[in-house]
Amino acid sequence: MLQVYGRLCAYLALYIEHATGSATVDHVIPKSKAWNQVYEWSNYRLACALMNVHKGDVVGVLDPFEIEDGWFALEFVAYQVIPGPAATGDILRRVTETIETLGLNDDECLKAREAYVVNYTQTHIDLHQLEERAPFVARELRRQGRLRQGDA
């Protein structure tokens, strides 16, 4: 599971470091709601410890696998996840709900994104490393034309 996901949290799109208590496998449909699907591979998502707890037994959260381009975006001042240009109508409502429920803009998530952007901008890591460890941040930098000169 860890290998297939490249150690990326399916909800936060951030790399999960090897450490005590990290990397948990999460059920898309909570165990408490559908016991018969507990062992289905398609019902698993890799989640970091924080997201796994925030997700809890909430079903309203968008499944990372059904998300389409442009539903989510990043703003690069406070590093918040915001609804993207393609999020309208019912999708906009579900996107906003997902951000809220998962706490995607909790202080510790903002700090983690900030650290990736700062380290990339100051050339401590290159675009390849950024794409590997924070693919959503890399995508949004590209989409908004904020990549380093030479990377674009």
Place this chain on the structure above:
Amino acid sequence: MIEYLKLTNVGPASEMEVEFAPRLNIFTGDNGLGKSFLLDVIWWALTRKWPQEINRDLTSGYVARPRDPRITATIDFRVDAKSRTVEYTSTYARREQAWTGKAGRPPNPGLVLYAHADGGFSVWDPARNYWRKKGNVDVQDRLPAFVFSPKDVWDGLRDTTKEKEKGPLVCNGLILDWASWIRENGEDARNMATVLQRLSESDDPLDRLKPGSLARIAIDDARDIPTIHTAYAHDVPILHASAGVRRIVALSYMLLWSYKEHGLAARTLGEEPAQQVVMLVDELESHLHPRWQRTVLGALLRIVEVLHCKATVQLITVTHSPLVLASTEPFFDAAEDAWFDIDLVKEPGKAMVSLQRRDYVRHGDVSNWLTSNAFGLKCARSKEAEAAIEDARALLRETSPSLPRAREIDEALRKAGLPDIDPFWVRWSAFLKELGGGQ
């Protein structure tokens, strides 16, 4: 140790249920949601006595009363007693104004220690507070538990069950005991010095608490007073030491006193020392500097485990300190440890207190603990800065933020006293400039 507790129509919620972990149990929650009350009930479940009933000088540990006197109130619990698990239900009898249950000797839960928030201390010792009347042998009534008010910890505790004023001294108190340990210069003095040093763990040896020489504090006080060695001055008599130092010293003394007396009594009775120790600590961090808040929990657990090396140790504690929680990150193990949060759940027209075991997540930075659901702050900053930054973030989520609004928020950020080199300025001022409002 205690395994399970359920309160019905007692305390802050109509129902409260806890499955305890075998080693460490941490309770967090706002003030006034019943955390200390919960410790009182746990103490009662283990010993069947309310601390305040035994020592009227205590300012906490009162008898629990039903929320609604018209409805049945019960306390259910499961205790892992010596060699067996015992389930118990107690119902509040209105006429008698007391908790009733099965008659006969309650189960023996091992040694139970309770550090109260105000500096009082309670000890229930299976070798000294637990006995059975055999046939028609006349057994003298013993104390049901040792309950110390903060003053008793220092000046000694008398058994006042039979004689109100002049009952026999059952504990000499910290000042007399520690002074005589120092004079004897034996194992007790060494143990006290070690426990003190462990509880005041610090990288700088000068910050660790070290006993000094005995001193007098007044010409009309004949007592030799133990002192604490300091880096900056003469040894400070323990009575003049800071609240934080006195808290550590009192905790050290009570741990050692209960350990020593239990060992002596068990030997006299020809019994093995207790195989289980349960320690309850209210407001673990009270009066302590952040440096000590960060080490006290781990140190306490290790000390009790070392002193009672043949016993399993269960520690149940209440804290408001993010440092105490962060300090558990290296050793917290969900199989042995648990974190519980008591929350006020607000619904339209009413609010309810809810106690839940929460999934423990490591947050690393202490400020992340403050903004986690353990403490629920939006931002680990001043209230003013939080409001201004929340407004700024809301504006940044908008598709086309307005310049006048941005200027208003900029003003608020400056008024809120954000540090002049706060990282937030870096992107904020660039954003303002992009919007056409920067200098």
